[in-house]
Amino acid sequence: xxxxxxxxxxxxxxxxxxxxxxxxxxxxxxxxxxxxxxxxxxxxxxxxxxxxxxxxxxxxxxxxxxxxxxxxxxxxxxxxxxxxxxxxxxxxxxxxxxxxxxxxxxxxxxxxxxxxxxxxxxxxxxxxxxxxxxxxxxxxxxxxxxxxxxxxxxxxxxxxxxxxxxxxxxxxxxxxxxxxxxxxxxxxxxxxxxxxxxxxxxxxxxxxxxxxxxxxxxxxxxxxxxxxxxxxxxxxxxxxxxxxxxxxxxxxxxxxx
Amino acid sequence: xxxxxxxxxxxxxxxxxxxxxxxxxxxxxxxxxxxxxxxxxxxxxxxxxxxxxxxxxxxxxxxxxxxxxxxxxxxxxxxxxxxxxxxxxxxxxxxxxxxxxxxxxxxxxxxxxxxxxxxxxxxxxxxxxxxxxxxxxxxxxxxxxxxxxxxxxxxxxxxxxxxxxxxxxxxxxxxxxxxxxxxxxxxxxxxxxxxxxxxxxxxxxxxxxxxxxxxxxxxxxxxxxxxxxxxxxxxxxxxxxxxxxxxxxxxxxxxxxxxxxxxxxxxxxxxxxxxxxxxxxx
Numbered sequence: 377x378x379x380x381x382x383x384x385x386x387x388x389x390x391x392x393x394x395x396x397x398x399x400x401x402x403x404x405x406x407x408x409x410x411x412x413x414x415x416x417x418x419x420x421x422x423x424x425x426x427x428x429x430x431x432x433x434x435x436x437x438x439x440x441x442x443x444x445x446x447x448x449x450x451x452x453x454x455x456x457x458x459x460x461x462x463x464x465x466x467x468x469x470x471x472x473x474x475x476x477x478x479x480x481x482x483x484x485x486x487x488x489x490x491x492x493x494x495x496x497x498x499x500x501x502x503x504x505x506x507x508x509x510x511x512x513x514x515x516x517x518x519x520x521x522x523x524x525x526x527x528x529x530x531x532x533x534x535x536x537x538x539x540x541x542x543x544x545x546x547x548x549x550x551x552x553x554x555x556x557x558x559x560x561x562x563x564x565x566x567x568x569x570x571x572x573x574x575x576x577x578x579x580x581x582x583x584x585x586x587x588x589x590x591x592x593x594x595x596x597x598x599x600x601x602x603x604x605x606x607x608x609x610x611x612x613x614x615x616x617x618x619x620x621x622x623x624x625x626x627x628x629x630x631x632x633x
Numbered sequence: 634x635x636x637x638x639x640x641x642x643x644x645x646x647x648x649x650x651x652x653x654x655x656x657x658x659x660x661x662x663x664x665x666x667x668x669x670x671x672x673x674x675x676x677x678x679x680x681x682x683x684x685x686x687x688x689x690x691x692x693x694x695x696x697x698x699x700x701x702x703x704x705x706x707x708x709x710x711x712x713x714x715x716x717x718x719x720x721x722x723x724x725x726x727x728x729x730x731x732x733x734x735x736x737x738x739x740x741x742x743x744x745x746x747x748x749x750x751x752x753x754x755x756x757x758x759x760x761x762x763x764x765x766x767x768x769x770x771x772x773x774x775x776x777x778x779x780x781x782x783x784x785x786x787x788x789x790x791x792x793x794x795x796x797x798x799x800x801x802x803x804x805x806x807x808x809x810x811x812x813x814x815x816x817x818x819x820x821x822x823x824x825x826x827x828x829x830x831x832x833x834x835x836x837x838x839x840x841x842x843x844x845x846x847x848x849x850x851x852x853x854x855x856x857x858x859x860x861x862x863x864x865x866x867x868x869x870x871x872x873x874x875x876x877x878x879x880x881x882x883x884x885x886x887x888x889x890x891x892x893x894x895x896x897x898x899x900x901x902x903x904x905x906x907x908x909x910x911x912x913x914x915x
Contacts, residue, residue, distance in 0.1 A: 530714060531744045533732040535758035535809060545760065549748045627748045629791030 414596040419603070422596035431585060435601075436608060438580035439570060442498060446505030447566045454510045454562065455555070458517020463547070468518065475514050483508030483569040487576060501573035501581075508569025509562035516558020520551030553628055556620045560613065567609055582608075661725055661813055661845055662688040662711060668719030669706050669871075679870035680706045683720065686864060686873065688813065693839055693846045695860035697853055697899060699908050703871020704849045705817055711847060712738050712815050725812060734758055737806035741818040743798055745790045751801050752777065752786040758809035776804040779838055796827035803838070813845045820855065829887055832858050836884045853903075857895040858885045865899055867906040874906050 396416055402408075403415040410418075426432040461472040486507040490500035524547065532546045574583020582605055589597035669681040681703040688694050696704040709715040710722055713732035722729045724736060732738075737758065745754045755773040764772070777783045780800040785793065793801065799819050806814055820828045832855060839846055850856050856863045857879065865874045877899065881891040 525742075525744075527740055527742050527744045528746060530732070530738070531740065531746070532757075532761075533714070534712060534734070534736070534738045534806075534815075535761045536732070536734040537761045541761055545757070546746070549746070552748065627789050627791075629747075629789065 411593075412595060414599055418596040419599040422594065423600040423604070426585070426597065426600065432601075432604065434580055435582045435585045436604070439574065439582045440608075442502050442574075442581065443505060443566060443570050446502045446570065447509060447563060449502075449506050450509040450513055450562055450566060451559070453506070454513025454558070455517050457510070457514035458551075458558075459521070459543075459547075461514065462518040462521025462551070472518065475511050475518075478507075479511035479515055481507075483565065484572040487573060491577075496577050498579065501570065501579065504573040505566050505570045509566035512565055513555075513558045513562040516554045516561065517551055520554025520558070521547055523554065524550040552620075553624045556617065556624050559620070560617045563612065563616065564609070567605075567612075571605060658690040658692070660687050661690045662686070662723075662847070664707070664711070664720070664722045666720035667707065667710060667717055667722060669703070669710065669715065670718045681710075682870035682872050684866075684871065684873050685720075688845060688847060690812075690845050691843050693844075693848065693859060693861045695848045695850060695856035695863045696866060697850055697856035697863055698866030698871075698874075698903065699851060699868055701868035701871070702866035703868070704851075704866050706871065707866075708738075708815055708817050708847060708849045711813075712736055734762065734809040735812045736815055737809060737811040739799070739802045739806050739814065739816045739819045741821050743790070745798060745801055745805070747790045750787050750789060751782055751793070754790070754801055755804045755808050757805060762809060772808055773804075776808050779807070779841075780804045780834070794827075795823050796831055799823065799831060800834070803835070807838070807842065807844070811844075813847060816846060816848045818849055818851065821850070821852070828855070832887070833884055835859065840883060853899045854887060854892065854896040856899065857881075857892045858887060863895075863899060865902050865906075867903065867908055875902055877902075 399416055403410070403413065407413070414422075423432070457471065457475060461468040461475065483504055486504050487500070490503040494500040494503060528546055528550060529542065532542050537545065570581075571583045571586075574581040575587055576583075578584060582601055585601045586598055589595070589601060664684065664686040666683045666685060667681050668679070668683055671678045671680055680701075684703065684707060686694075686696075686707065696707060698704050706715065710717055711724070711729065713729050713736065729736075745751075746757065749757065752773050755776055756769040759769040759772060773786075774783070777786050780803055782797060782800055782804065785797060790798065790801075802819070820831050823831065836859065838844070846859075848856075848859055850859075860877075860879050863877045863879060865877065866872065867874045877895065879895060881889070881895070885892050
């Protein structure tokens with residue numbers, strides 16, 4: 377058990393160490409100009425600099441704050457829409473098709489509208505983040521409800537469950553595997569939309585730090601901020617969804633994507 | 634240990650209740666001239682054609698017949714899952730309109746809640762009824778013991794074998810002390826050995842609890858093993874062909890001579906009704 381876990385850690389460490397070596401080799405070979413492809417060392421230095429001068433922390437906090445608001449709104453609106461579409465046929469036939477359509481719209485295309493509505497403000501970016509994730513959450517909740525085996529509803533019926541009890545004890549727990557998948561996907565979409573939104577105008581956030589890097593022609597800074605974005609994404613994924621997924625797979629006996 | 638079902642439904646000591654013994658008990662279920670049609674674009678099927686059935690408290694009644702004879706449809710009507718197109722179905726004097734905990738169902742398909750442990754599944758009906766935590770716990774412990782699942786009370790559904798799942802369903806259905814237990818081919822998907830064991834266990838549980846059971850099966854031998862009374866149904870349209878009162882002593886085993894003779898008798902009746910042997914499991 378511990379031996380297997382140890383082996384896993386070793387494998388992961390070896391993989392990233394290998395990647396780092398490969399990076400260094402490419403730099404040493406000077407395939408590209410160092411102005412376009414920085415060494416790990418310089419990227420690390422840029423990371424340390426931006427960490428010590430507070431820019432990075434400020435940026436992460438700024439982005440996370442927007443994300444928290446946008447994602448929380450997505451969760452509530454998406455779950456409500458999904459519940460409606462998953463249980464009411466009329467809603468699924470009307471709102472459901474609209475949701476499906478909006479899901480296919482890249483969220484950044486909402487930005488021009490958001491800027492006209494809300495100006496160059498946090499609200500505009502939060503709006504884009506919301507539009508990025510709300511539909512996938514709504515769709516997964518809807519699918520989770522629709523795919524619940526009807527036999528479970530019959531079973532609840534035979535014990536005399538009323539509508540409220542059917543929601544509370546059957547529909548909502550029953551859709552959790554789908555919701556877990558949807559939340560995770562929604563989070564990814566929200567994070568991407570947020571970064572795209574922040575790139576486009578001046579505000580405090582990771583996306584904007586990328587832009588500063590570009591304006592300063594500082595490729596090391598661009599690299600380091602991109603790495604931070606990846607790390608934050610993975611960390612949130614693990615912290616927020618790791619436990620939910622473990623909960624689901626313990627019960628259902630399979631891992632949901 | 635006694636499993637307390639509704640006291641009125643539990644005869645004091647009739648573990649081997651035959652039809653004669655049960656006839657003195659009140660009539661719990663009355664289905665009269667029940668008709669049910671399924672219409673699709675191309676077909677108009679008469680699933681039930683003026684079917685009548687009575688079940689007395691404490692009786693174990695098996696509905697047996699080949700696929701399409703309407704036995705599951707009849708059970709679904711009694712359960713309150715399906716409406717009638719004609720005729721009446723009354724339970725304990727009132728028309729059946731919706732499902733309810735006085736008639737709980739054990740399904741053939743996996744119908745346990747995957748997000749709950751075995752224990753929580755058994756407690757489900759009591760939770761719906763608003764029973765206290767202590768009450769739920771005690772009742773579930775009692776029933777888990779009855780179906781031999783105490784060791785697995787913390788397991789999740791995917792960790793159980795097919796037979797264990799059906800035992801858990803039985804415990805869940807019994808936990809709310811139903812007036813009648815409805816079983817829709819509960820053992821049809823199990824292997825033969827497991828089925829034999831569960832048939833024996835079900836007889837013991839039914840005898841100890843005095844439960845009233847309506848049991849649907851396409852397996853003639855199963856009907857002969859379990860039923861105090863066997864209602865033979867034939868398809869096209871779904872009708873009751875005849876009834877057999879079973880006076881064999883319990884517990885009955887699949888290889889008992891009486892069971893084998895009865896199974897042959899039922900098969901003969903189905904054959905006489907023009908139902909091919911192949912459609913009914915031996």
